[in-house]
Amino acid sequence: MVQYHNITGTSRESLYIELPDAIALQVTAEQFEALAAANRDLRLERTSKGELIVNPPTGGESGKRNFNITGQLARWCEDHEDWGEGFDSSTGFRLANGANRSPDASWVSGERWQALTPQQRKGFVPLCPDFVIELRSESDSLPVLVAKMQEYLANGARLGWLIDPLNRRVEIYRQGQEVEALENPTELSGEDVLPGFVLSLRRVWI
Secondary structure, three states: OEEEEEEEOOEEEEEEEOOOOOOOOEOOHHHHHHHHHHOOOOEEEEOOOOEEEEEOOOOHHHHHHHHHHHHHHHHHHHHOOOOEEEEOOOOOEEOOOOOEEOOOEEEEEHHHHHOOOHHHHHOOEOOOOOEEEEEOOOOOOHHHHHHHHHHHHHOOOOEEEEEEOOOOEEEEEEOOOOOEEEEOOOEEEOOOOOOOOEEEOOOOOO
């Protein structure tokens, strides 16, 4: 839905236009930044082709799962604060292909984070995280999420997890390797990207 304002004198009229899924709204990078700044309560993304994606707020179940996942990653980051920085789902990254993405959880190595200027750290972070997590909700299209995971890899991610609570399934994405699918795993390893990090899926599957 797109809202337009028509202001005449002191009166203000709002018009709402519903955009069918078949119609893609194109925005430039500058327009996207302006939209994101004006709509901080929304999770906005932009594809490499400039198509605007509006992600609605998650429901209670998805929010609970994401909180648990982010919390586990945050605890690991606290114990390894010199290794890099972790981020939640509200963080936007500007990928090399021009897309603006907001993974459900992510991590960037300290070396890459320190290489950014203070100004770059304040806005959309101009890089792809080393590690990304996408958590599927009931409204998410699985093929769309798979395409996002492939996009992360193509733009430099070293490790990615696509967690699907609906089917109790996880797809693991690694640079230069085939996707590994796990059925009903109890935990996931951060491998050599996040050494020692183990994500428990006990509460994610509930």
